[in-house]
Amino acid sequence: GIQVEQSPPDLILQEGANSTLRCNFSDSVNNLQWFHQNPWGQLINLFYIPSGTKQNGRLSATTVATERYSLLYISSSQTTDSGVYFCAVLPGGSNYKLTFGKGTLLTVNP
């Protein structure tokens, strides 16, 4: 099946810093989503971005489907950004399993 690799696995930032999270995938995809899992375990939708670039406030994402990667940018990080960031992809063809990477654990210190 498709492989999804996220990097870095862990990231520690000071409040106000910027960061880039990466998601590599091994095959073509029909769908790519970024989620933030908060300390209570809730998965919050950040972006639905099978290709192109989107921005939402301090967050933006870019997916280059032809090169099989996606980037999530966090600018001016805040302590509330802490948590695990997951990338999930829906492979091409008739496979409808949304496959997750192992996540990036982000800690933003005040």
Add this chain to the structure above:
Amino acid sequence: GAGVSQSPSNKVTEKGKDVELRCDPISGHTALYWYRQSLGQGLEFLIYFQGNSAPDKSGLPSDRFSAERTGGSVSTLTIQRTQQEDSAVYLCASSLRQGAEAFFGQGTRLTVV
């Protein structure tokens, strides 16, 4: 409701007992997923429903696990004869159609003692 709703939020059960976990998807969403997240781990696919089509059960870890979706809406995940390794957070998601953006519920934390 506006989002995916799961119940119960927490469930503690004795080893060997059966449990049922419920998922109410977003109204009108035809696709429904169940995932499992063990402590500190990523999300493991369990089962996928799309409309009236036969579900994709390929992720169910054993025959003790089963799921159904009645009337194309509410889904129930049943675990029979629970084992300690079944302890995890069980997450449900729905999407408007297959391939569309998926939205997750808050999960059910299952603890088998």
